[in-house]
């Protein structure tokens with residue numbers, strides 16, 4: 001059977017590998033000029049910067065992401081030597097600083113040392129673990145696949161409020177909602193657990209950054225006989241008698257296929273499918289779903305090594321505040337480093353920004369970008385004086401992100417999967433047409449990868465797809 005996968009992000013590449021494992025014929029299409037644009041790095045002033053991957057949970061051996069990359073035949077091209085453990089630091093505006101270590105073996109003792117209590121924290125970890133272990137896509141011992149929609153969704157704030165965690169520790173754990181781009185009150189505890197528990201197990205970056213993952217996937221795809229066809233934008237679907245026949249590319253080329261898996265933003269679908277294939281309610285639902293926040297990023301350099309081996313969350317006086325965007329006096333910022341060159345260290349900082357505040361086509365775009373870049377540099381130098389002086393090299397706005405990930409709305413993680421917006425089903429009314437990626441299930445490398453596995457499961461049977469993950473292929 002011929003299959004077309006649209007989009008070569010981690011979801012699309014995972015799908016292509018899973019389909020190849022099912023002995024399927026696969027073509028992987030990508031709109032951008034080169035594969036996996038979000039995972040690729042770029043250089044400024046000889047320093048290498050990453051966009052869509054800085055660190056992940058569960059990448060170390062026995063972690064869930066590690067296990068999946070093994071099962072896909074990708075990990076052998078990354079190798080354990082590329083693992084770079086990173087600790088997470090949380091700086092409050094009061095100057096109090098705390099950290100979480102990169103491995104679970106040191107987690108409880110680090111919490112004990114800094115907060116002098118572990119009972120409520122251990123209770124939280126147990127609850128998170130239980131939540132995560134429900135899913136067969138996260139836990140190889142769980143054999144039952146269900147798509148149960150719970151009657152009452154418990155939010156992260158509800159759970160954390162019910163535990164007697166020390167104030168700062170609670171704020172730190174709330175900050176993990178950033179992995180989903182959500183406020184704690186709108187984040188389901190189950191989604192939170194799935195994405196954040198792996199970070200409690202291990203948190204690591206990779207030598208070579210996102211490009212290491214991208215290149216390893218490309219080698220595994222080559223082994224599987226799949227090539228990525230770049231500069232190939234899906235324009236519409238060919239449908240006859242309510243069955244998928246193939247796809248049409250922007251250059252007019254038609255490709256026939258029996259199945260198509262789409263990993264771009266689902267808002268593109270309205271213009272892609274003939275009328276009446278999907279009900280208006282389907283489009284209305286997708287179009288009414290909120291997006292995750294928009295981000296403003298700076299890429300800079302410092303002479304200081306103090307960002308090595310860590311990521312830093314700059315929190316406000318009150319702790320974690322998702323709504324403290326770049327316009328505020330004390331925005332919440334995520335800061336990370338990367339490999340140095342000749343004593344020069346990269347600095348990447350990400351702040352939330354009000355939705356589409358200024359577009360590339362606006363007359364004052366350049367002035368606006370300059371103003372916010374300088375604001376972010378000055379703020380960083382105030383909150384982290386050890387990094388000063390910081391030299392700005394470049395910046396990225398929501399318009400930049402829209403350009404990087406073709407057709408997206410320029411938000412950080414696409415559609416916001418809040419407890420109001422339940423995940424979208426990967427299977428559709430159109431026989432042979434499936435969806436996957438961060439917009440369908442959950443964001444992050446793990447969220448997008450799992451969404452690909454769930455989507456492939458709908459096409460081929462979940463047990464078939466989970467077989468290798470359960471065996472934990474080395």
Ligand SMILES: Cc1cc2nc3c(=O)[nH]c(=O)nc-3n(C[C@H](O)[C@H](O)[C@H](O)COP(=O)(O)OP(=O)(O)OC[C@H]3O[C@@H](n4cnc5c(N)ncnc54)[C@H](O)[C@@H]3O)c2cc1C
Pocket residue numbers: 006007008009010011012029030031032036037038039051052053054055056232233234235263264265268295350401404405406407411412413436437438439442443444445446448
């Ligand atoms: C600034 C930033 C930092 C991040 N940091 C981390 C991190 O440290 N750790 C982590 O785990 N996650 C991180 N993430 C999130 C993570 O990168 C994403 O959730 C994940 O990569 C999404 O993968 P995807 O395959 O769903 O989507 P994408 O990577 O967006 O892939 C979709 C692909 O489809 C292509 N496409 C779209 N429409 C079409 C079309 N019509 N025709 C052909 N191709 C099309 C796009 O060009 C794109 O390549 C970060 C994201 C951002 C933006």
